[in-house]
Amino acid sequence: MTEVVSSKGRAALRLLALVVLLSTAAVYESTHLSALTGSEVWVHLRTGIWILENHAIPRTGLFSQYSNLAWNDSSWGFDLLLGTAYKIFGLRAIPILLMLLKTAVAVVTFLLAYSRRGDFWKAIVLSALAQYLISGLQPLPYVLSVLFFAVELQLLLNSLYSGSVRRIYWLIPLFGLWANLHIQFVAGLTLLAVFLIASLVEHWLRVLNVRWLRPRSVSLPLVQVSAIAVLCVLVTFVTPYGFRLVPEFLESQYSDVAFVHFSGMASMSFRRPQDYVLMLLVMIAFLALGRRRSLELFELLVLLAGTALAFRIQRDAWVVVLPAIAVLSRMPFSECHESKSQRLRVRTWEWSAVAAATAIVLTIAAVGLPDRNALMDRVGQNLPVKACDYIVSNKMPAPLFNEYSWGSFLTWYLPEYPVVVDSRVELYGDDVLTKYFDVVGGKERLDSDSMVARAGTLLLEGNSAMAKALRNLPALRSQYRLVYSDEMANIFVPASNER
Numbered sequence: 001m002t003e004v005v006s007s008k009g010r011a012a013l014r015l016l017a018l019v020v021l022l023s024t025a026a027v028y029e030s031t032h033l034s035a036l037t038g039s040e041v042w043v044h045l046r047t048g049i050w051i052l053e054n055h056a057i058p059r060t061g062l063f064s065q066y067s068n069l070a071w072n073d074s075s076w077g078f079d080l081l082l083g084t085a086y087k088i089f090g091l092r093a094i095p096i097l098l099m100l101l102k103t104a105v106a107v108v109t110f111l112l113a114y115s116r117r118g119d120f121w122k123a124i125v126l127s128a129l130a131q132y133l134i135s136g137l138q139p140l141p142y143v144l145s146v147l148f149f150a151v152e153l154q155l156l157l158n159s160l161y162s163g164s165v166r167r168i169y170w171l172i173p174l175f176g177l178w179a180n181l182h183i184q185f186v187a188g189l190t191l192l193a194v195f196l197i198a199s200l201v202e203h204w205l206r207v208l209n210v211r212w213l214r215p216r217s218v219s220l221p222l223v224q225v226s227a228i229a230v231l232c233v234l235v236t237f238v239t240p241y242g243f244r245l246v247p248e249f250l251e252s253q254y255s256d257v258a259f260v261h262f263s264g265m266a267s268m269s270f271r272r273p274q275d276y277v278l279m280l281l282v283m284i285a286f287l288a289l290g291r292r293r294s295l296e297l298f299e300l301l302v303l304l305a306g307t308a309l310a311f312r313i314q315r316d317a318w319v320v321v322l323p324a325i326a327v328l329s330r331m332p333f334s335e336c337h338e339s340k341s342q343r344l345r346v347r348t349w350e351w352s353a354v355a356a357a358t359a360i361v362l363t364i365a366a367v368g369l370p371d372r373n374a375l376m377d378r379v380g381q382n383l384p385v386k387a388c389d390y391i392v393s394n395k396m397p398a399p400l401f402n403e404y405s406w407g408s409f410l411t412w413y414l415p416e417y418p419v420v421v422d423s424r425v426e427l428y429g430d431d432v433l434t435k436y437f438d439v440v441g442g443k444e445r446l447d448s449d450s451m452v453a454r455a456g457t458l459l460l461e462g463n464s465a466m467a468k469a470l471r472n473l474p475a476l477r478s479q480y481r482l483v484y485s486d487e488m489a490n491i492f493v494p495a496s497n498e499r
Contacts, residue, residue, distance in 0.1 A: 048083020
């Protein structure tokens with residue numbers, strides 16, 4: 001009787017821990033509304049609304065003064081989803097979407113850490129650690145790439161250790177969906193290529209009778225794996241843009257201008273606690289591989305590549321976090337880890353109970369979100385809502401010269417004013433963006449740049465170098481007049497347009 005009560009108590013504790021793990025980040029988001037502080041989600045929202053209104057897919061630079069440029073919206077599926085959610089839930093759709101994405105990240109990281117050994121408490125710790133390291137999430141399509149990458153990694157590892165290709169077939173529909181949601185499906189194809197190369201090398205080593213390979217490993221049928229890989233590549237062409245998305249990958253994700261001007265593309269600075277925790281996690285993962293005393297080629301290659309990328313580009317830290325927790329999922333915390341009978345106690349009905357409880361928590365959190373006015377107040381804490389209202393109410397002259405970080409927001413909040421730049425790096429390219437940053441950074445004279453020369457209104461961050469120059473330098477003060485100023489933004493107009 002005592003054992004039954006104790007068993008029920010442990011089961012209840014596990015279920016409670018899992019619900020807390022899956023819902024904590026979402027509940028935190030419902031109170032802090034960080035989804036509304038980011039600058040990039042707004043152009044996705046505006047594009048999604050445009051798709052719904054026009055029943056078409058974007059092919060040129062919408063909402064931009066460079067409307068003649070070709071533009072392939074690689075995240076059109078995400079934009080459509082966001083636009084539909086906005087039609088239903090209004091501005092609440094943005095924090096609700098981020099709540100769901102954070103819950104999904106918790107789910108996939110837990111399953112990635114749990115599926116290999118069924119060690120529940122270790123999976124809880126690893127998932128919590130992964131959520132801590134993959135921090136600062138925004139309601140953007142790259143989060144879907146994190147999710148799909150984790151699912152792909154789990155499918156590949158399960159197939160590798162079982163010797164069966166059945167689960168790999170799920171990669172075909174996964175890539176078909178992924179290619180219509182975010183351009184980083186190319187990272188998934190790269191992971192698949194590494195898997196195929198590792199399988200080929202291991203097969204060759206077995207032919208040579210090498211004895212330091214993975215014990216009890218079953219070789220996969222390489223012909224089937226190769227055929228599945230080819231199908232995965234082909235299915236990524238089933239998008240409105242066909243094969244054209246693949247060549248755009250480097251330009252949109254790793255452009256030259258991004259490495260110069262975007263902080264997320266910088267190397268890891270080790271000025272945050274997360275950086276040291278990530279380094280420790282990676283070191284332990286390599287140690288775990290070394291302790292196995294056998295060649296785990298696929299995991300080793302993925303961990304090496306992920307480490308190189310994550311420490312070079314801090315934005316992509318998740319690329320090493322996921323393989324690291326997958327490797328650590330096979331390493332016990334101690335010799336006193338749970339027995340097999342204890343590890344496999346989470347039954348189907350218990351998963352259902354966790355799903356239901358988590359859904360209830362998320363629903364309560366979503367219902368408790370404030371109304372539109374309160375949400376716009378939250379937006380206004382980080383974005384120039386008041387300045388935009390001034391532009392509209394006073395019918396300021398177009399075209400608009402805007403701060404880069406506000407461009408995406410302006411596409412949604414000021415749709416009648418096409419922006420000069422926004423977060424769509426793949427639309428503008430290195431030449432346009434480099435010229436823009438040279439102007440706002442003071443490397444070029446304002447009167448020599450056509451973007452500034454033709455502007456009827458300049459919306460700038462109050463503390464920016466360009467705004468300070470327009471306010472303080474006599475030569476520029478005679479050419480531009482400050483017509484609006486608040487704690488965040490300045491609005492200037494050419495002296496010839498002053499009203």
